[in-house]
Amino acid sequence: MTGASASGPDGATPSGPRAPRPGDPFAGGAAPAAPAPHPKVRRKKGRRFFITLLLVSGMIVVATLMFFTNSKNIITDFYREVVVPRSLPEALPPDYPVERARELVRTLHAFFGDVDEGIIGDEAALEMMGHIEAALADRALTEQEADDLLAAARSLRQTAGKGG
Known part of the structure; x- marks a missing residue:
């Protein structure tokens, strides 16, 4: 042979086996080593925050839907439970007869x-709410305004077929 090295198809030279390549798992004729155990998978930071944000957003959507579907009941309950028994009697003049004040509260509550x-x-409910808001605009009811509220409530109940 003239200057070229004589090597076989597997890269071996006539003098012995070929030299191992770096990273060759079969270097030295031994079986490959068992794979190293996987390190603990670390959760990405912020995952707990993302889940919390997702849950809070879902609760806001549900609350909004509930409000839109029940808004009429919420508003009428507010008038029946807060405005009529608390705000109206406080706004009445001190010399307004107690029995007429009770009748006003009972009629509006009904x-x-x-x-x-x-x-x-x-429509009748919105009209009555408008009367109440107009009467309470200055946070004080006159005797005439209280009597007008009572008459309006009775009239609207009569037109609905319910006596007052």
């Missing part, structure tokens, strides 16, 4: 109860 039951329509 009115908004009928709205919740569907006996009185939405």
Whole structure:
């Protein structure tokens, strides 16, 4: 042979086996080593925050849907449970007769109860709420305004077919 090295198809030279390559798993004729155990998989930071954010967003969506589907009941309950028994009597003049004040509260309470039951329509409820808001605009009711509220509630209940 003239200057070329004589090597076989496996890269071996006539003098012995070929030299191992770096990273060759079969170097030295031994079986490959068992794979190293996987290190603990670390959760990405912020995953707990993302899940919490997702849950809070879902709760907000559910609350919004509930509000839109029950908004009429929420508003009429507010008028029946807060405005009528608390705000109206406090706004009445001190010399307003107690029995007429009780009658006003009872009539308006029954009115908004009928709205919740569907006996009185939405238009009548909005009209009555407008009367109450106009009367309470200055946070004080005159005797005439209180009597007008009572008459309006009775009239709207009569047109709905419910006596007052």
